[in-house]
Amino acid sequence: MTDIIIIGAGPAGLTAAIYARRAAKSVLVLEAMSYGGQIINTPDIENYPVAAHISGFDFATKVYNQAKELGATFKFQRAVEIRDNGDTKTVVTPKGEYEARAVIIATGSENRKLGVENEDKLVGRGISYCATCDGAFFRNKTVAVVGGGNTALEDALYLADIAQQVYLIHRRDSFRGEEATVSRLQERENVTFVLNSQVTKLNADKKLESVEVTDKAGNTRTLAVSGLFVAVGRIPENQNFASVIELDGAGYAVAAENCRTKTPGVFVAGDNRVKDVRQLVTATADGAVAATEAVKYINA
Numbered sequence: 001m002t003d004i005i006i007i008g009a010g011p012a013g014l015t016a017a018i019y020a021r022r023a024a025k026s027v028l029v030l031e032a033m034s035y036g037g038q039i040i041n042t043p044d045i046e047n048y049p050v051a052a053h054i055s056g057f058d059f060a061t062k063v064y065n066q067a068k069e070l071g072a073t074f075k076f077q078r079a080v081e082i083r084d085n086g087d088t089k090t091v092v093t094p095k096g097e098y099e100a101r102a103v104i105i106a107t108g109s110e111n112r113k114l115g116v117e118n119e120d121k122l123v124g125r126g127i128s129y130c131a132t133c134d135g136a137f138f139r140n141k142t143v144a145v146v147g148g149g150n151t152a153l154e155d156a157l158y159l160a161d162i163a164q165q166v167y168l169i170h171r172r173d174s175f176r177g178e179e180a181t182v183s184r185l186q187e188r189e190n191v192t193f194v195l196n197s198q199v200t201k202l203n204a205d206k207k208l209e210s211v212e213v214t215d216k217a218g219n220t221r222t223l224a225v226s227g228l229f230v231a232v233g234r235i236p237e238n239q240n241f242a243s244v245i246e247l248d249g250a251g252y253a254v255a256a257e258n259c260r261t262k263t264p265g266v267f268v269a270g271d272n273r274v275k276d277v278r279q280l281v282t283a284t285a286d287g288a289v290a291a292t293e294a295v296k297y298i299n300a
């Protein structure tokens with residue numbers, strides 16, 4: 001029996017592990033992939049207090065090591081179900097079942113697909129969801145980024161240093177991401193904004209060769225690109241836990257600022273929770289709150 005099982009080793013889950021261990025609770029972190037969550041794809045974090053610049057990978061590694069040094073146990077297994085037994089919870093993975101007094105769901109989110117024909121087939125052959133992972137394959141080539149949030153803006157900025165030409169395709173004429181990053185992109189000679197436009201077709205032989213883009217007036221044009229970086233947002237990873245948490249219409253877990261869900265002993269922290277601001281700093285804050293509430297719940 002573990003005191004607290006944390007599902008997800010992103011910034012929220014790792015911070016929860018640090019807080020729970022400092023409250024002397026035993027902690028098991030279950031992570032489906034590798035530690036760090038989506039922040040490992042961010043090349044340069046500039047808006048987290050203390051460091052003016054740190055890569056997402058370095059940030060995640062530091063927090064992971066901090067949690068491990070404090071005594072959190074990690075198992076790299078995907079949690080597929082939580083069973084509520086009243087005073088205890090059972091977390092199920094394909095490799096086994098784990099009992100805890102409290103569970104914190106910090107699963108974050110996964111990439112949203114563009115939904116254009118052949119998108120899946122071309123992943124690894126021109127289509128990518130991670131500029132920092134795959135950008136180097138497109139040195140001196142022409143690429144496009146699609147999306148208007150911070151991820152798309154930062155990806156475009158990152159790729160502008162590598163690729164010869166970057167198109168930034170966005171379906172509206174104003175961006176959801178930070179104005180400061182938009183300004184930096186506007187200063188880059190090799191970045192072209194393609195606004196009020198959607199990618200409507202992917203042209204490929206063995207690899208992506210061009211994308212068809214249609215604007216709001218219905219005009220279509222073809223952009224010759226060898227890479228298309230899709231950054232159109234994320235989908236919360238809560239579906240496996242719908243029996244113990246309430247989900248809103250978009251799939252986010254309903255929980256107030258105290259991170260408590262409808263099931264006593266089940267907490268939710270990070271980007272998969274209903275909230276207005278999804279940032280690294282709000283994810284780590286959630287981790288602290290969820291762990292503190294879980295400790296209170298266990299000690300009550």
Ligand code: NAP
Nearest residue numbers: 114147148149150151152171172176231232233234278279
């Ligand atoms: P996001 O903010 O949800 O933006 C998604 C973008 O994709 C929006 O501009 C949206 O357009 C567009 N979009 C959605 N579906 C589309 C579709 N089917 N076709 C074309 N465009 C589509 O997602 P994100 O950029 O991944 O960011 C997620 C969260 O992480 C945000 O809160 C963001 O601020 C945060 N983040 C922070 C940092 C940082 O702090 N350094 C870095 C990266 C991300 P509309 O605008 O028209 O809806």
